[in-house]
Amino acid sequence: MKLSEVTLSHHYADLGDAFGTRIEPTPFQHPKLIHVNPAVLQLLGINKSEAQNPDWAQLGCGQKLFPGSRPFAMKYTGHQFGVYNPDLGDGRALLLGELENGGRRWELHLKGAGKTPYSRFGDGRAVLRSTIREYLAGEALTGLGIRSTRALSIVGSDEPVVREQIESGAMLIRVAETHVRFGHFEYFFYTKQLQALQQLIDFICRRFVTDATELPVGDQAEALLRFTTRRSAELVAGWQAVGFAHGVLNTDNMSIIGDTFDYGPYGFLDDYEPTFICNHSDHTGRYAFEQQPGVVLWNLNALAHAFSAFVSVEALRDCLEEFQPQLIDAYAAQMRRKLGLQTAEDGDQALCADLLQLLTDASADYTLFFRALAHYRGERPPAALRELMPPAQHDALERWLDHYDQRLAREHSDSRERNRAMLAANPKFVLRNYLAQKVIDAAAEGDYRPLQTMIELLQKPYDEHPQHETWAVAPPESGKHMPVSCSS
Structure with a gap:
């Protein structure tokens, strides 16, 4: 499909005025195209060659609208740092419309598009720094096999x-199957708009929980909660396995379909540090890396409360009790893949926990250690692994490897096949904050080559890319614990 053939529809906006406000974007006067994502073009069914279309500069900043577009600011509320905030909504973003391709419907959301009725005291804008961070993060998580929103384009000014x-200001077009958050349901519940709440539950079920489509609203809500609980458990298991910290897991930043959503002060682990806090505004550590599973469950409880108008407390509790076993199963499966284990044994949890404690004690780089382990074949001394740890931890490493060797021996696995499988489960490249800042600094000077390189690496993070070894090394000390705020 050519760009000129794109026409948007409006299933969400057509739900009615209770769901948001129709408003035009405030475009940049002198936009400049920074990047169009060919992979997302393909997702939408648009020819990759259209990345060179000069119309993107105008389309990506609201100066020109796609045919059929009716920009719409969505209304929602949510719990922020555990406190309910009724004054939320799309304060700097507009739902442009939806595009269908291959039986899937994708929403296009223009972020940084100016003030809306929900901007409160904000200016409705985004900056180049935060826009690039979100653009890269969507590709990073997707490349790692974790569900995420993505972005189609960046336009600067x-x-x-x-x-x-x-x-400097910038905008991106975010792409997701839905932008509906936990906070959408909370809004209708707390404002007692139960008919609209029922309408929204039915709308989401018809798209994503089709087995519940014709059921009464109570059964629909219960089915949706089970769906969201499972998807959220799988999502946070993926985050923990790759070492990703979201940074601000408010309920208005939680996708109803379990996508990674609303990138702000996120960060990938460098040294393995369970208490890692990537948001310098998070003074209590509510959203620290190790707290994420518990916070996601807290958010699911808030969503369940919004469904309590239609579902009994007993049924809601039964849904939520599924979270922990689903999380444990999903995380265990991912860690077995990272360790190259083909079967499950009772002692695997202890083997994994002992390794994570070792990494914590050694302040070892999480990504580099697992990548080096993927090359391990029982050699002594394990030089590549030792290099990642201080000498004081070498004996502990040897003890753990002895247990690991014994575990591998019980599987009788072929070392070459195991190594190949582990390389496909342990990335060489992750989006470290110092690398993101390197891309941002270059872009601020008008050099977008590092941005292109970073995108290519993140889209195939398990490949070797030998010409880009410098992008796979541990950060300098100055690159660790970089302060990142919600405005990022």
């Missing part, structure tokens, strides 16, 4: 935007 300092 010379328009100044004030955050902690004056920065």
Whole structure:
């Protein structure tokens, strides 16, 4: 499909005025195209060659609209740092419409599009820094096999935007199957708009929980909660396995279909640090890396409360009790893949826990250690693994490897096949914060080559890419614990 053939529909906006406000974007006066994502073009059914179309500069900043587009600011609420906030909604983004391809419907969401009725005291803008971070993060998680929103394009400008300092404005077009958050359901529940709440439950079930389509609303809500609980358990298991910290898991940042959603002060682990806090505004550590499973369950409880108008407390509790075993099963399966284990044994959890404790004690780089382990074939001394740890931890490493060797021996697995499988489960490249900043700094000077390189690496993070070894090394000390705020 050519770009000129794109026409958007509006299933969500057509739900009615209770769901948001129709409003036009505030475009940049002098937009400049920074990047179009060919992989997302393909997802949408648009020819990759259309990445060179000059119309993107205008389409990507709202200066020109896709045919059929009716921009719509979605209304929702949510719990932020555990406190309910009724004054939320699309304060700087607009749902442009939806595009169907291959039986899947994708929503296009213009972020940084200016003020809306839900902007409160904000300016409705996004900055180049935060836009690039979100653009890269969607590709990073997708490349790692974790569900995520993605982005189609970045358009920059010379328009100044004030955050902690004056920065240049930018917009991106975010792409997701739905932008409905836990907070959408909370909004209708707390404002007692139960008919609209029922309408939204039915709308989401018709798209994603089709077995519940013709059921009464109570059964639909219960089926949806089970669906969201399972998808959320799988999602956070993926985060924990790859070492990803979201940073601000408010209920308005939780997707009803279990996508990674609303990238702000996120971070991938460098040294393995369970207490890692990537958001410098998170003074209590509510959203620390090790807290994410518990916070996601807390958020699911908030969603369940929004369904309590239609579902009994007993049924809601039964749904939520599925989260922990689903999380444990999903995480265990992913860690077995990372360790190259083909079968499950009772002692696997202890083997994994002992390794994570070793990595914690050694302040070892999480990604580099598992990548090196993927090359391990029982050699002594294990030079590549030792290099990643201080000498004081070498004896502990040897003891763990002895147990690991014994576990592998019981499977009688072929070392070459195991190594090949482990290389496909342990990435060489992750989106470290210092690398993201390197891309941002270059882009601010008008050099978009590092952005293109980073995207290519993140889309295939398990490949060797020998020409880009410098992108796979541990960060310098100055690159660790970089302060990242919600404005990021």
